[in-house]
Amino acid sequence: MADYATLLRDHVTLKCRSIDRILLQAFVPKLQTAGYVCRFLRWQRGFKIPSSAAFGKIGEEYVKRIRDFAKANNIPVVRFEKGQNKEKLARPYFEAAAREGKKDRVVLIGVAQEKARVWRSWKAKGQDKVAHPHMEWGRQMAYINHFYFYIWDSEWGKTFWKTNAYAPYPVWLWLNGHEWAKQQLKKAGIGYEELDNGFRSCDDALALQKICDRLGPGAAKSFFWRWLGRLPSPLTEEDLKAGYVYDLAFRHMEVSDTCVFDRPQAGRMWFEGVIRDHLDVGRPHQVSLVFDRNIRGTTPGIFQTRVITKGTNPALTCYYKSSLIKQYFKEGKALRTETVICNTRDFGIGRRVCAQNWNALRAVGESANRRLCDAELADAQPAPDVATFDQVTRPSVTEDGLYAPGLRFGDPRVMAILASLVSFCHLVAGFTNRQLVERVGSFMQQPYRRRQATYDLRRLKRKGLISRIPHAHRYQLTSLGRRVAVLFTKTYGRTLAPGLTMLDLRLPDEVSRRSSLAIAWRQFEQALEVYIDRRLIAAGILIVL
Structure with a gap:
């Protein structure tokens, strides 16, 4: 089978890096504290007693405007049932809008009861019988109606806008970078073939990549403000002029890297090798095979799990804090590597939508995607040569004259360290010293302390297996380090340990008879004993036991 690098070099017809799904939240900064809420109700809206009842009146008016808006524009309104696939239900309406070619319209309004944090007020202690009681405020969880506006936009294609009628009146926006790129290609007159949430082919691949690189926060903000003026809103023009203005924040962002193979077999060969090699080496938290049919206890037949089978979509996922990287075979045609950022704070990046944060998140996603693919390619490279192996396993001296202790192959501590470092x-x-302690400790049967980790980090660095990230107390594997770690882990975990287990004399006969290695070894021992006995007898030597 061709190696990973050959498949990606010779059998890929289109490569595309793009921002994929984006979930933004619009919030009103001046409605985020109890003081601001009371000021809004008392001085902006004129309610004598700021309370939940006042917000209730505003919410009722807002719901009425939504109904009038739907009726005036002949927009169907659907109430979603619990567990219903909203995207699937809205798909026919989007397809109809695309066929009709109409620009910028709401194709469907959905209503779903969901949990949300809302402002609630209650009478302060001892104020029950007071004519004008003092109200205390707080946010509470409540099941309330949410309104989904499914929008066909000339710039973004398929989108939706989610909101509710309860303060602080949040808005959630769902956008898709691939859909945005499709609309830009249409405007430029460049032909392309669609892949679900992506591209199968494009007449001008270079222009496609330039369009994807052009997507920035300005396009998202333009969409929001354009539709804020068209859709019903609980805030009036007077509220906006008084400073009750929305701001945008990141809630979810996906950065993808897609490689389209020239034929499905090449893609499946790639995944077959990757998943086989990383069931133990990469140690992702989840290596999953997602079947495209349901299997129940009553389903007839015998079912066995295989790495790659027909009708199976292989997927590899690894997690970092609340974010993750996933890699899967898309529609049997393309390799999709995707970094999903669920919390920008995981990477020390702010949540507000601005050019600085947008570019930083995109850089994090593209870097993670590239590192994952590079790590997989490095795992498929030939093992280090004998000289390198000798330099790693024996004590040596660095160019600066520093002593570097050896990393002995088979040593439990060394094997645990290297096995933990190949994690995706x-x-x-x-990784940090603390993370190394936690991971190595889970591999070893004895305590592993931070002082030991400090010593091991020092010798790993002097051997050139890791490097320190500038301006941080974090480390990362070098190319040599990953090759050595993969060699040690594969050899020990797949060859040495299983082989020695099969050769154990204490292994029960019923188990050893099922192992070809154990059978061959015992046959060799028997043949060797017979040979020695014959030679001893021929020499006239009698051994009495």
């Missing part, structure tokens, strides 16, 4: 979760932001 270190690709995103490296």
Whole structure:
């Protein structure tokens, strides 16, 4: 079978890096504290007693405007049932809008009861019988109606806008970078073939990549403000002029890297090798095979799990804090590597939507995608040569004259360290002394302390297996380090340990008879004993036991 690098070099017809799904939250900064809420109700809206009842009146008016808006524009309104696939239900409406070619319209309004944090007020202690009681405020969880506006936009294609009628009146926006790129290609007159949430082919691949690189926060903000003026809103023009203005924040962002193979077999060969090699080496938290049919206890037949089978979509996922990297075979045609950022704070990046944060998140995603692919390619490279192996396993001296203790192959502590370092979760932001202690401790049967980790980090660095990230107390594997770690882990975990287990004389006969290695070894021992006995007898030597 061709190696990973050959498949990606010779059998890929289109490569595309793009921002994928984006979930933004719009919030009103001046409605985020109890003081601001009371000021809004008393002085902006004129309610004598700021309370939940006042917000209730505003909410009722807002719901009425939504109904009038739907009726005036002939927009169907659907109430979603619990567990219903909203995207699937809205798909026919989007397809109809695309066929009709109409620009910028709401194709469907959905209503779903969901949990949300809302402002609630209650009478302060001892104020029950007071004519004008003092109200205390707080946020509480409540099941309330949320309104989904499914929008066909000339710039973004399929989108939706989610909101509710309860203060602080949040808005959630769902956008898709691939859909945005499709609309830009249409405007430029460049032909392309669609892949679900992506591209199968494009007449001008270079222009496609330039369009994807052009997507920035300005396009998202333009969409929000354009539709804020068209859709019903609980805030009036007077509220906006008084400073009750929305701001945008990141809630979810996906950065993808797609490689389209020239034929499905090449893609499946790639995944077959990757998943086989990383069931133990990469140690992702989840290596999953997602079947495209349901299997129940009553389903007839015998079912066995295989790495790659027909009708199976292989997927590899690894996690970092609340974010993750996933890699899967898309529609049997393309390799999709995707970094999903669920919390920008995981990477020390702010949540407000601005050019600085947008570019920083995109850089994190593209770097993580590239590191994952590079790590997989490095795992498929030939093992280090004998000289390198000798330099790693024996004590040596660095160019600066520093002593570097050896990393003995088979030593439990060394094997635990290297096995923990090949984890994919270190690709995103490296690892710290503390993380090394936690991971190595889970591999070893004895305590592993931070002082030991400090010593091991020092010798790993002097051997050139890790490097320190500038301006941080974090480390990452070098190319040599990953090759050595993979060699040690594969050899020990797949060859040495299983082989020695099969050769154990204490192994029960019923188990050893099922092992070809154990059978061959015992046959060799028997043949060797017979040979020695014959030679001893021929020499006239009698051994009495």
